[in-house]
Amino acid sequence: MNCPYCGYHDSKVIDSRDVNDGIRRRRQCLSCSSRFTTYERLQPAGLFVIKKDERREEFNREKLLAGIRKACEKRPLPAGTVDRLVDDIEAGLYQMGRAEIPSRVIGDMVMERLKNLDYIAYIRFASVYRDFTDITKLKQEVDTLVSSEAKTSDPPGQLSLLPDEGLAGLARTHKKRLRGKGAP
Numbered sequence: 601m602n603c604p605y606c607g608y609h610d611s612k613v614i615d616s617r618d619v620n621d622g623i624r625r626r627r628q629c630l631s632c633s634s635r636f637t638t639y640e641r642l643q644p645a646g647l648f649v650i651k652k653d654e655r656r657e658e659f660n661r662e663k664l665l666a667g668i669r670k671a672c673e674k675r676p677l678p679a680g681t682v683d684r685l686v687d688d689i690e691a692g693l694y695q696m697g698r699a700e701i702p703s704r705v706i707g708d709m710v711m712e713r714l715k716n717l718d719y720i721a722y723i724r725f726a727s728v729y730r731d732f733t734d735i736t737k738l739k740q741e742v743d744t745l746v747s748s749e750a751k752t753s754d755p756p757g758q759l760s761l762l763p764d765e766g767l768a769g770l771a772r773t774h775k776k777r778l779r780g781k782g783a784p
């Protein structure tokens with residue numbers, strides 16, 4: 601486990617205690633002395649992820665967590681949101697009771713949840729996961745979000761994709777202006 605602050609590879613355990621289904625360890629980085637917490641939990645045996653190229657890889661909670669955390673970096677989300685999201689996905693995966701799960705299924709689960717949580721994090725994750733090769737596809741995705749945001753009210757707790765006077769607002773003012781000019 602690398603230090604989340606400086607990336608150094610080694611830390612010492614300064615406190616360790618049992619929690620519900622695992623062990624919580626308080627650690628201190630040996631390089632920058634920052635403190636952080638790790639959880640160790642038993643992973644039920646035999647959940648494998650089928651990669652795009654058909655290779656199998658054991659499901660790795662930390663890897664999933666790191667990917668989502670990166671997408672949510674510097675977003676105004678309450679502490680613990682990302683961990684809860686990963687808990688939720690992990691529980692969902694084990695509930696499926698399958699030994700192998702395509703990576704696409706996991707990616708879609710993440711996308712669905714991020715979409716309800718924070719559009720910026722969603723777009724960031726999508727740009728990596730969907731591997732947007734050109735800006736057009738990325739723009740299409742953003743446009744879809746903006747139009748759905750304009751049509752429906754935000755899901756509970758959703759942070760607006762755009763500031764108050766965003767694209768949706770601009771589009772409305774633009775339409776009004778057109779009407780004012782007597783456009784059809």
Ligand SMILES: [Zn+2]
Pocket residue numbers: 603604605606607608629630631632633634
């Ligand atoms: Zn450090």
